[in-house]
Amino acid sequence: MKKIRRSKVLILGVFIYLIFQISLVFLSKNTKTLALEVEEFKATMKTKGIIVREEYVINSQENGIVDLKFKEGDKVRKNETIACIKKDKKVDKIDKKINEANEEIKDITKSISESNNEIAKEIEENKLKNKKEEKKILESEKEKGTSYIHTEMSGVVSYKFDNKEDKYTLDELKKITKNDIEKEENNYNQVKSNSTITKGEPVARIINNYESYLVSCISKDESKNFVKGQNVKIVLNKEEIDAKVEQIEKNGSDVVIIFKITNQNVGIYDTRVEEFDIIYKQIEGLKIPKSSVKVVNEKKGVYVINEQTQDTEFIELKGIEHEDDEFIYLDYYKNNIDRAKTVNLYDEIILKPNAINKNIKMK
Template identity: 45%
Template sequence: MKKIRYSNLFILGIFIYIIFYAISSIIGKNIHTKVLENEMTDMKISRKCLIVRDEYLLKSDINGEVKLLVDEGERVTKLQEVANVYNNVDRNIDANISSLDEEIEKLKNGEVNLSKKEISDFNEKIESVFNEIQVDLLISDYSNIKEYKETLDNYLKDKNKLLNNDIDSVKLTSKEEQKRILEKQRSSNVATYSSKMAGIISFKFDGNEEKYNFTNLNEITKSDIEKEDNKYQDVSSNLKEVKDGSVLLRIINNYDAYIVTYISEDESKNFEINQSIKLDSGDNEIEATVYEVYQEDDNFIAIFKINNQNMGIYDTRVKEFDIIYKQIEGLKIPKSSIKTVDNKEGVYVINEENKTPTFVELKGIEYEDDSFKYINYYKNNIDGIDTVDLYDKIILKPNIINTKLRIE
């Protein structure tokens, strides 16, 4: 009986071992792992930012009808005329003055517009004299030749006077007087506006152009950044009436701009004056430098300068940016894979020979964010530090079961 019992126990033990081995194999094959590689990682913070530009609003100082001389998005030069406002005067006065300028120039150059009748009369008189000369020549009568010559000379002199002198002077004086009258009307009733600087034209504004400018950079607070929103509105367009004080357009220096945001005291340690950074909005990546970091109550304000960047966000006051302040290269360790054993943080590395996990302490942590810790592989390798290595396979979610199993 005892032999039978021992035999049954032996069989039961083998059966349990087979089941345990089968379950372990199934579990081992389904454990999620990660092979460590040397990866380039952006060290960054995401923050709402305030955009400050070198810009100003051009406003009308009279009531009248506006005519814009530039287009949206056009780049203008300093002192370029960009708008006219007409007060109780024909808005075609500029075109009329321009037309008179062309006529005056032609008169000064001898380009007189004679009528067809004037030209025809002269030609008929000259032709009549030539016909009389031909008749006299046929009958060999030369007695009137001198008289014919004097007559032709007089006709030609009169024609030359008409073309170059008498009528020119009369018309020129008349045209110049008309121009003088129109210019006097224009100077009294038309306001011409020129750009104070080179820049880009925008027909939108948000009313914060004077509040957020280069002069007031150091006065911006965390509250300003948090409360601001994009609230741009359209300004007057061609053929519309404007009043004294109305905004005509906005001119923006597209070569310089500042991005202002708030950061914590710990985050402020990541930024140094003149440090190169990148601002990623999802649409494009903008290169910038750290211009200033200053404390504002319990917060810190960081100002980043953008140089010679066409941001394409002239009508945007606030925007979310990923502020990339450093790029590091190292082993990227998911925090879900990290366990604490004997007061040491580490991961379970799978031995490629026997397929069993071994706890390895993490050393040389360069940086961490919400999801990962980053190990400086090259520095550890140079310093001979014993920790995780390149191409180690680690368990992503270690627990009491999978850390005791062979992992296929």
């Protein structure tokens, strides 16, 4: 009887062992893992800001009809004629006569060059002289009836205005408040060619496209992501614009940050206030799901499967560059240069380590 009982116990033990081994194999085969790869990550935040530029407005000195000489956003030089005001309605008729005179001068000049008859040439030359005199008189009449608008500096020309050009200036950058940013609206009016304009009204705006800023208000917690001189990217209308943190001004629970736009050709000349994203950190590194992370002996790490032995090993995470609610990002390239003893490219980690899968051989 004792032998029979011992046999049963032995058989039961073998059965339990086999079940245990089969269970381990099953667990190892069904444990989800992740092979680490280098990924690009952009830490962003959304905010709202006021755009401030170096710009000046040119007002009309006369009543009349405006004639614009450039397109919106064109680059212009200093002392360039960007518009003219026709003070007299006769100016259009004079312009037409000047154009006709130019055509006649062109035809007479051609006739002289093609003629072999000296008498005919002399007649045509007299005609040419008279026509040039006629044109000169017409141009003098036009000059009296026209006021010309010139630039005082080079830059980009705009014919749109929001009447905030004197409020938001480079000298007043630090005075912009959270209330200004929240209440400001885009409200630009545009001057068009052949429209009537009165003395004192704006005609054109010249913008220094090398000098523009974006002023935003963020919370104290958000401000921890920024330091003076830091390079960032501003995403505006799906375009990434290079910028840097020029100034950080603390005001109670809010922080006003002044970003200097370092792109030389950013076409945001008819926008005063806008919502945008700030990319304050860009990382190329290893992206670790937080579901994989455990703390052992006060060290934050993951369980890595040894490629040769298939045993699991706890490895501390080093070179943590950024954390959010779901992932931890390691600076792979810096770790590689520093030869840090931490996880590496293509390491296979256990996604959800537990008491069993982190202590078994992953067959």
